[in-house]
Amino acid sequence: MTTLDFPGTAGTYSPTPSTANLADILERILDKGIVIAGDIKIELLDIELLTIRLRLFISSVETAKKAGIDWWETDPALSSRAAENALARENEDLRGRLAELEGRPAGTPRRTRAKAGA
Amino acid sequence: MTATDLSLPHAGTAGGDATATCVFAVRRDDAPEWLPESPGHAGGGPVGLLALPGGGLQAVVQPVAAADFTEEALRRRLSDPVELERCARTHHAVITAAAADGPVVPLPLATLFTGVDRAVAALADQRAHFLAALDRVTGRAEWAVKVHVEPSEPARAAPDEGTDPATVGTGAGAAYLARVRGRERDRRARQEAVLRVAGHVHEVAAAFAVAAVRRTPHSTEITGKDRPQVLNAAYLVDDARAAELVAAVRALDGTHTGLDVHIEVSGPWVPYSFTRSGEGTGL
Incomplete structure (x- = not known):
């Protein structure tokens, strides 16, 4: 854990990288986003989601890995590809249901506007 | 210390082996001689010091493969918990080492510039902020x-x-x-x-x-x-x-x-x- 013995000598930094709590490090180095200073920008939203999701697994990454849990690869909040897949599936599903309601095969073009929620 | 302390063979060049500049922290250049020992991010060049214009400040930087630090590559890597932990601990290790003998202003994880010149220009713009922050944390x-x-x-x-x-x-x-x-x-x-x-x-x-x-x-x-x-x-x-x-x-x-x-x-x-x-x- 993070409780560290007071080193006695001020000015040296005792939370060695190997023992400091990862959550403590992350909230310091990610806080307020990665976007501020550099040329390469990541949406702040991505990072916020990342840190939120992160809180769920950082205590047990190794355990999760061993158990073959790879939800972060399919979690829409973490993977844009997964998000696209999920949206595509949902979209397809909704189109199918709409077609069913309109009494035509799912593949045929619709007469009405393609606006969602119409 | 001057920028010549830093070897950045392909900095800012285009092509597959192009490098980006990763900045960890900014410190005063009158701090005792400090030779970065941390290896920094995997696959990158040596961690070094980069003098900022106007005197008095230097940045702790590392040349890294640009391909590993594109927006897409970063998003992917930081979404991998193991890779994220490695990046975070590396960042923290370099900053902690740089702070051993003088105050530093740590920069956020993955503060990246397309090259040394861009890094120098962007950091120089924040000179007043860095000086004020260093004054604020000195001895604290x-x-x-x-x-x-x-x-x-x-x-x-x-x-x-x-x-x-x-x-x-x-x-x-x-x-x-x-x-x-x-x-x-x-x-x-x-x-x-x-x-x-x-x-x-x-x-x-x-x-x-x-x-x-x-x-x-x-x-x-x-x-x-x-x-x-x-x-x-x-x-x-x-x-x-x-x-x-x-x-x-x-x-x-x-x-x-x-x-x-x-x-x-x-x-x-x-x-x-x-x-x-x-x-x-x-x-």
Whole structure:
């Protein structure tokens, strides 16, 4: 854990990288986003989601890995590809249901506007 | 130190082996000679020092393969918990090493520029901020204080009011409701007491600090289900007062009878929480 013995000598930094709590490090180095200073920008939203999701697994990454849990690869909040897949599936599903309601095969073009929620 | 200390063979060039410049921290250049020993990010060049125009400041930088640090590559890597942890600990290790003999302004994880010239120009724009931040943290360090609520003693078995003659029959429903309300009252009272303790610990710690930040407490996914966190704070403390803060806060541990709170102090940290503009409440 993070409780560290007071080193006695001020000015040296005792939370060695190997023992400091990862959550403590992350909230310091990610806080307020990665976007501020550099040329390469990541949406702040991505990072916020990342840190939120992160809180769920950082205590047990190794355990999760061993158990073959790879939800972060399919979690829409973490993977844009997964998000696209999920949206595509949902979209397809909704189109199918709409077609069913309109009494035509799912593949045929619709007469009405393609606006969602119409 | 000058920029020639840094070997960046392909900095800013196009092509498959192009390098980007990763910046870890900014420090004063009159600090004792410091040769970065941390290897930095995997696959990158040596960590080095880059003189900033105007004199007095140098950046701790590393040339890294641009292909590994594109927006898409970064998003992918930081979404991988193992890779994220590696990046985070590397970043922290370089910054902590750079702060060993003088104050630093740490920069956020993955502060990347397309090349040395871009890094110098962008960092030079923030010169006034860096100088002010370095002045602010010189001779000071960040200390973290957390308060957890330990598992409470098993809830006392409620008297079995069902067998009480006064509560059988039509009175039983009312008695049940009264019990539920009583439990809810107790729970709220306990919660308020715990939050008061958190506030009190914060006040005690803040009395030794020149600035303080209260962060959102970690969730129970991190702390453990039975161990909710109620205070997650950081304090910027004069080195001369650090021992007092640690002693004062630790003295509070165990003094809140019946509440089972546990207080942790960690530090000294590089003052991450007090070197960005607008961060930290002046006290």
